Amino acid sequence: LAKTTQPISMDSYEGQEVNITCSHNNIATNDYITWYQQFPSQGPRFIIQGYKTKVTNEVASLFIPADRKSSTLSLPRVSLSDTAVYYCLVGRESGGYQKVTFGTGTKLQVIP
């Protein structure tokens, strides 16, 4: 699986849009990109998943350029409760299940 690289940490003021970019240079044709959010002492929570172009749901948008070597998670108007670690994953269906590899994530601190 492709290794992912993300910034270790980011700070943002409340109400701003936050963009977290993830690099996955060796992504394969049948790999998907997934983002999770994790609060301390909790399990990761699914945010969004995509294959190419743009995906949007009620909490975030995911932008994937044509070469798919990177992706950007966009969180609109963050609040203090968005302070968490955000993981970018590349995964694929292989051997009958989804193989994924978590990196070290990006610790987002939202400042009042």
Place this chain on the structure above:
Amino acid sequence: DTGVSQDPRHKITKRGQNVTFRCDPISEHNRLYWYRQTLGQGPEFLTYFQNEAQLEKSRLLSDRFSAERPKGSFSTLEIQRTEQGDSAMYLCASSRPGTGGFTDTQYFGPGTRLTVL
């Protein structure tokens, strides 16, 4: 959809003791995963079940670790002769095969935090 549950949430044990954790997946999910997470790191894959069959085990899963999913519903993870290096958060996730050309989405439980003294 009541979510993935894990029990216990916290476990403190002495080195050399055996511990067992339980995971109850979302009811219609036939896929179940176990991960281990240490402080400051992302979760690391341990093992995977499809229904009751254990189809994949990571090299991280030493012979002191064993996992079961006897009826394809809940799963247990046992660690024998615990060591201080086993201290970590043990996470369970469940999913069902994706549809429409998409891969599945893994839903995680709250985890069991193990501390080995």
